[in-house]
Amino acid sequence: MQRKPALKAFKYRIYPTDAQVMFFAKTFGCCRFVWNKMLDEKLQAYKKKERIPRIIPAKYKEEFPFLKEVDGLALCNVQLQLEKAFKDYFRNRKQFKLPKFKKKRDKQSNTTNNTHNSIRLDFEKGLLYLPKLREGVKIELHRTFDGKIKSVTVSRTNDGKYYASILVETENPRNKVVEPKSKACGIDLGLEHFATVTNDFGSCKVEHPKYLLKAEERLRRLQRVLSRKQKSSKNREKARLRLAKQHAYITNARNDFLHKLSKAIIDENQVVVVEDINVKGLLKTKLAKSVADSGWARFLTYLKYKAEWYGRTFIRADRFFPSSKLCHRCGYKNEDLALHDRTWCCPACSETHDRDVNASINLYFVGLGRPEVTPVEQALVDDRSSYGLPKKPSCDETGSSTEKD
Numbered sequence: 001m002q003r004k005p006a007l008k009a010f011k012y013r014i015y016p017t018d019a020q021v022m023f024f025a026k027t028f029g030c031c032r033f034v035w036n037k038m039l040d041e042k043l044q045a046y047k048k049k050e051r052i053p054r055i056i057p058a059k060y061k062e063e064f065p066f067l068k069e070v071d072g073l074a075l076c077n078v079q080l081q082l083e084k085a086f087k088d089y090f091r092n093r094k095q096f097k098l099p100k101f102k103k104k105r106d107k108q109s110n111t112t113n114n115t116h117n118s119i120r121l122d123f124e125k126g127l128l129y130l131p132k133l134r135e136g137v138k139i140e141l142h143r144t145f146d147g148k149i150k151s152v153t154v155s156r157t158n159d160g161k162y163y164a165s166i167l168v169e170t171e172n173p174r175n176k177v178v179e180p181k182s183k184a185c186g187i188d189l190g191l192e193h194f195a196t197v198t199n200d201f202g203s204c205k206v207e208h209p210k211y212l213l214k215a216e217e218r219l220r221r222l223q224r225v226l227s228r229k230q231k232s233s234k235n236r237e238k239a240r241l242r243l244a245k246q247h248a249y250i251t252n253a254r255n256d257f258l259h260k261l262s263k264a265i266i267d268e269n270q271v272v273v274v275e276d277i278n279v280k281g282l283l284k285t286k287l288a289k290s291v292a293d294s295g296w297a298r299f300l301t302y303l304k305y306k307a308e309w310y311g312r313t314f315i316r317a318d319r320f321f322p323s324s325k326l327c328h329r330c331g332y333k334n335e336d337l338a339l340h341d342r343t344w345c346c347p348a349c350s351e352t353h354d355r356d357v358n359a360s361i362n363l364y365f366v367g368l369g370r371p372e373v374t375p376v377e378q379a380l381v382d383d384r385s386s387y388g389l390p391k392k393p394s395c396d397e398t399g400s401s402t403e404k405d
């Protein structure tokens with residue numbers, strides 16, 4: 001069955017030139033003007049208990065010719081947004097208030113639609129082309145997408161930053177679901193390696209990407225440079241900018257890595273089991289920095305939503321499930337295992353274990369539904385029961401509040 005295309009928004013920082021800033025300011029101003037004009041007329045009718053008129057922006061163009069200078073579609077979108085606001089209000093007055101007048105100091109934005117390629121994106125040059133703007137706007141394309149551009153919303157934040165949110169029509173992910181090759185997979189998250197993964201084909205260790213380690217080294221160097229610069233000097237400002245850029249680069253590069261890894265895992269396996277690491281607890285310890293940096297919390301979030309998209313099962317083993325301490329071969333529980341023990345020998349069956357591989361095998365067994373090696377009663381929080389139903393609050397305890405970049 002073919003599903004409808006999915007709409008996805010991609011938000012990018014843009015760097016308009018002075019002339020483009022002027023153009024955006026003009027568009028924001030005209031949109032605000034049209035919004036307030038229409039709203040005023042509609043509210044007057046509403047107060048007089050008359051039928052609320054349908055107004056199109058062209059109505060004002062004769063009286064206020066400056067409206068002709070901006071993108072007409074942006075003004076049309078104002079009309080649609082205002083009509084929706086009234087519709088929402090009449091549908092549900094408890095939840096929605098009457099629309100309000102817009103002020104200049106509010107966050108500014110306008111939306112324009114793509115008609116006959118009026119919006120284009122040059123991925124190589126990093127330029128965004130918008131209607132009525134002859135030259136492209138510089139855009140930071142930290143990620144690419146595949147699909148047709150439907151519309152673009154340009155916004156300006158209170159501190160003067162500009163963003164473009166691009167709405168793209170992409171193929172519904174469920175249309176290209178691949179058959180999983182492996183029944184289950186267990187993932188042990190670590191510090192030395194990013195993750196150790198076991199599935200039907202065996203175990204493998206996923207290293208932290210080298211480019212990330214290098215980028216982090218550079219970040220630390222830039223931090224040292226900054227701390228040596230004199231307060232409020234020009235060179236300090238330059239160093240601060242370089243540091244901010246490096247931070248942004250690392251955030252994006254890590255996100256990209258996490259997206260690709262989680263997609264590959266979801267593609268290959270039907271059931272995915274991870275240990276429910278206590279991120280909050282770990283953040284209080286010395287390991288804090290590596291935990292925050294390695295993006296575990298985000299990785300789990302990605303796995304979870306991709307599993308939902310592609311019809312896979314995502315399970316978080318209870319954080320008290322002793323995945324590291326259990327011998328995967330005989331089920332013996334090694335109570336003496338310390339955090340720094342990288343390998344251990346099972347006294348019951350004399351098998352030597354790599355700590356991380358053993359843990360991921362135990363999680364893999366959980367995915368296969370082999371309770372005989374999980375002697376702890378009710379050791380699992382199983383997302384299967386909440387699949388497609390409202391989420392159980394217990395499943396999300398590790399929360400995204402721990403994400404710090």
Ligand SMILES: [Zn+2]
Binds near residue numbers: 327329330346347351
């Ligand atoms: Zn054993």
